[in-house]
């Protein structure tokens with residue numbers, strides 16, 4: 001990829017955008033047309049993916065542009081129904097690339113499997129007996145899934161917790177075994193679930209208790225991805241607002257989210273506006289990512305911001321994000337849904353670790369996009385202007401009428417379906 005900076009991409013027609021993409025990314029016309037125009041997910045494939053299929057459900061697939069992450073150019077496929085998200089991500093990526101781009105890193109991709117044991121005659125003894133058998137339990141887990149070991153991953157460690165030990169606890173005692181598994185480029189749910197189910201009988205034998213749940217934990221706090229950006233204030237100036245004013249507004253917005261869960265939830269929704277579309281476009285499990293991200297935002301006891309924004313000693317705006325990111329470049333639907341394969345090739349992603357880092361960079365950009373708008377003109381100006389086309393369609397506009405009605409809604413500063421219906425009726429007369 002030469003550059004992800006493609007000015008005015010949004011002014012082109014969909015066909016022109018596809019043509020440009022073919023040139024930039026070296027895709028054959030047939031490949032792209034097959035995926036985008038001809039049925040991208042066939043009913044036959046869909047019928048094999050889930051149950052009781054009657055069809056497929058489509059979402060718009062747009063491209064987040066201008067992303068520079070660790071010095072590499074990325075065009076980011078985003079599958080989302082909400083207007084202004086893709087524009088906003090591209091807008092901030094354009095600013096951040098002028099400041100050197102996003103810097104990212106990630107931990108090893110260690111996922112956690114849980115085994116719940118109830119009714120141990122002595123929980124402390126059971127815990128010690130399991131720890132004494134640690135090596136053989138890990139060996140048994142790996143024997144249940146040798147291919148992940150051959151790929152350089154597999155179970156590497158375990159630990160034990162006893163829950164509800166206090167005598168006044170509302171619930172009964174239970175022992176929980178955590179097994180830590182490097183799942184390489186897979187999200188790893190099936191790998192982990194196979195392992196925990198395989199070792200459960202051995203755990204029962206050792207603890208003399210009864211095993212109930214054996215399942216992956218979506219609180220993937222050992223599979224983290226991080227992104228950071230440092231932006232000189234002059235790059236943030238907009239309209240009548242100086243860069244310093246925008247920077248300070250963003251920092252105040254962060255402090256609001258950190259101080260108030262009512263604001264933190266909305267703030268974090270804005271972050272997931274960027275994260276979910278990439279997770280969906282790559283065929284990953286967005287429920288797993290959502291659950292993990294919100295739990296991580298509560299890890300200090302109260303629900304807070306998934307990002308951090310502050311002013312550094314040189315007056316720059318610094319943004320940081322760290323989230324669990326249990327995504328894969330293999331497994332699940334990543335290699336089944338044709339558009340997921342296309343999305344991974346558009347980004348030229350080589351590993352799950354790389355994908356995780358790009359995703360959190362998009363989340364950080366999206367958060368700044370929303371905060372910059374909120375701290376200056378307000379969200380309605382940019383967001384509703386772009387949403388006006390959906391409002392026109394909802395009111396019954398079609399074809400060339402859509403843009404005409406949308407423009408009138410913006411002009412008259414009344415972007416709502418009732419008004420659009422009136423305009424559609426007038427247009428038809």
Ligand SMILES: CC(C)(COP(=O)([O-])OP(=O)([O-])OC[C@H]1O[C@@H](n2cnc3c(N)ncnc32)[C@H](O)[C@@H]1OP(=O)([O-])[O-])[C@@H](O)C(=O)NCCC(=O)NCCSC(=O)C[C@@](C)(O)CC(=O)[O-]
Nearest residue numbers: 007008010084085087088090091266267270369370373382
């Ligand atoms: C919408 C913008 C970007 C306009 O912002 P602007 O300053 O008018 O943009 P611009 O015309 O100066 O263009 C700057 C760049 O933005 C991109 N861009 C600009 N327009 C387009 C377009 N039509 N299509 C595609 N890309 C577009 C494009 O990259 C362009 O560069 P160029 O290529 O021209 O050199 C800005 O107003 C914005 O970012 N607003 C925020 C939008 C947002 O956050 N939407 C999310 C929905 S609201 C929500 O759900 C979350 C929230 C808000 O509640 C979260 C929270 O509370 O924290």
Ligand SMILES: NC(=O)C1=CN([C@@H]2O[C@H](COP(=O)(O)OP(=O)(O)OC[C@H]3O[C@@H](n4cnc5c(N)ncnc54)[C@H](OP(=O)(O)O)[C@@H]3O)[C@@H](O)[C@H]2O)C=CC1
Nearest residue numbers: 147148183184185186187188189190191285288330331332
């Ligand atoms: N709580 C949750 O989140 C749950 C989620 N799920 C679902 O599980 C699915 C994800 O499970 P997952 O185990 O990732 O997927 P899969 O079992 O579909 O795929 C993983 C397999 O891909 C193969 N593989 C090929 N190349 C690599 C590589 N480089 N690194 C790692 N593995 C590779 C491996 O098999 P081999 O070595 O044999 O080739 C590996 O076992 C998702 O669909 C998710 O929705 C399911 C249950 C619970």
